[in-house]
Amino acid sequence: MCEDLFKIYKIADLEVVALRGLDLRVNRGEVVAIVGASGSGKSTLLTILAGYDNPSAGKIVVGDKDLLRMTVRQMEEYRRSEVGFIWQQTSRNLFPYLTAVENVELPMMLTNRSDRRKRALELLELVGLVERANHTHERLSGGEQQRVAIAVALANQPPLLLADEPTGELDDSTASEILDLFGSINQEMGTTILIVTHDRDIAFKVGRVVMIKDGKMATEIRRKTSFQSISSKADTAALLEEFALVDTMGRIQVPRDLLDKLNINERARLSIENGSVVLKPDDKSS
Numbered sequence: 674m675c676e677d678l679f680k681i682y683k684i685a686d687l688e689v690v691a692l693r694g695l696d697l698r699v700n701r702g703e704v705v706a707i708v709g710a711s712g713s714g715k716s717t718l719l720t721i722l723a724g725y726d727n728p729s730a731g732k733i734v735v736g737d738k739d740l741l742r743m744t745v746r747q748m749e750e751y752r753r754s755e756v757g758f759i760w761q762q763t764s765r766n767l768f769p770y771l772t773a774v775e776n777v778e779l780p781m782m783l784t785n786r787s788d789r790r791k792r793a794l795e796l797l798e799l800v801g802l803v804e805r806a807n808h809t810h811e812r813l814s815g816g817e818q819q820r821v822a823i824a825v826a827l828a829n830q831p832p833l834l835l836a837d838e839p840t841g842e843l844d845d846s847t848a849s850e851i852l853d854l855f856g857s858i859n860q861e862m863g864t865t866i867l868i869v870t871h872d873r874d875i876a877f878k879v880g881r882v883v884m885i886k887d888g889k890m891a892t893e894i895r896r897k898t899s900f901q902s903i904s905s906k907a908d909t910a911a912l913l914e915e916f917a918l919v920d921t922m923g924r925i926q927v928p929r930d931l932l933d934k935l936n937i938n939e940r941a942r943l944s945i946e947n948g949s950v951v952l953k954p955d956d957k958s959s
């Protein structure tokens with residue numbers, strides 16, 4: 674999906690490297706959570722995947738589409754029909770003067786669907802809000818607004834759903850309901866879902882969690898048991914396995930605290946012992 678992705682923002686003379694050689698591969702129909710501290714590049718990655726911005730370097734393919742080899746027109750089409758996007762700010766997802774059902778119809782107007790109202794109501798039914806169809810956003814709670822936002826994102830049946838901290842402004846129980854909703858959408862429609870969050874507890878709810886650190890994927894947590902998409906019931910940690918990620922260039926991030934413990938600074942000795950790669954401090958230094 675993404676290979677060796679770089680994004681450099683330039684503000685006046687200042688350069689900010691938001692993504693530095695990021696790799697990410699997601700299977701069709703998978704639910705993946707991306708977790709990382711603030712400023713680690715999560716939103717940058719999602720806006721690039723959504724086609725709102727271009728990377729500075731690297732490769733990015735979604736389905737059979739190479740996002741860097743698309744014309745402006747194809748890109749518009751991609752944003753409209755291939756991805757659904759949900760922002761953290763509940764208010765940013767909806768047009769304030771429109772009712773819930775009108776908001777869901779809007780993306781379908783751009784693709785000229787004829788049965789808009791019927792489909793919009795079906796989607797509101799799916800997210801459990803059909804009885805609020807005629808409410809505008811100020812009459813909806815934060816959780817309800819995110820449900821409508823999910824229906825809007827699904828309007829044109831995109832195979833990929835991207836959500837940038839969709840539960841960031843919600844209380845715990847509402848957040849958990851929204852995560853469950855993503856789970857049932859994944860199961861019913863087979864939609865591939867990427868959820869960005871800084872809530873590490875999500876690890877217990879999705880099949881796979883990738884940890885982003887300084888613009889690069891660092892570690893990954895997977896379930897030991899067979900793949901499950903999402904569930905509100907937090908499973909025990911015993912079922913989870915954590916892996917360090919090796920990128921296409923063979924790079925691996927060793928956590929700073931581990932290096933500190935071993936007193937490793939600039940150099941380390943790498944060797945293979947009994948089928949394991951061993952990382953040792955350079956005994957000649959210090």
Ligand SMILES: Nc1ncnc2c1ncn2[C@@H]1O[C@H](COP(=O)(O)OP(=O)(O)O)[C@@H](O)[C@H]1O
Pocket residue numbers: 682683684689690691709710711712713714715716717718
């Ligand atoms: N439009 C922008 N212009 C300049 N710098 C940006 C812009 N967007 C993000 N950044 C910088 O890129 C880095 C990653 O940001 P972001 O992707 O928003 O991280 P996250 O979503 O994980 O908090 C940060 O250092 C941020 O300040």
Ligand SMILES: [Mg+2]
Pocket residue numbers: 715716717837
């Ligand atoms: Mg962000």
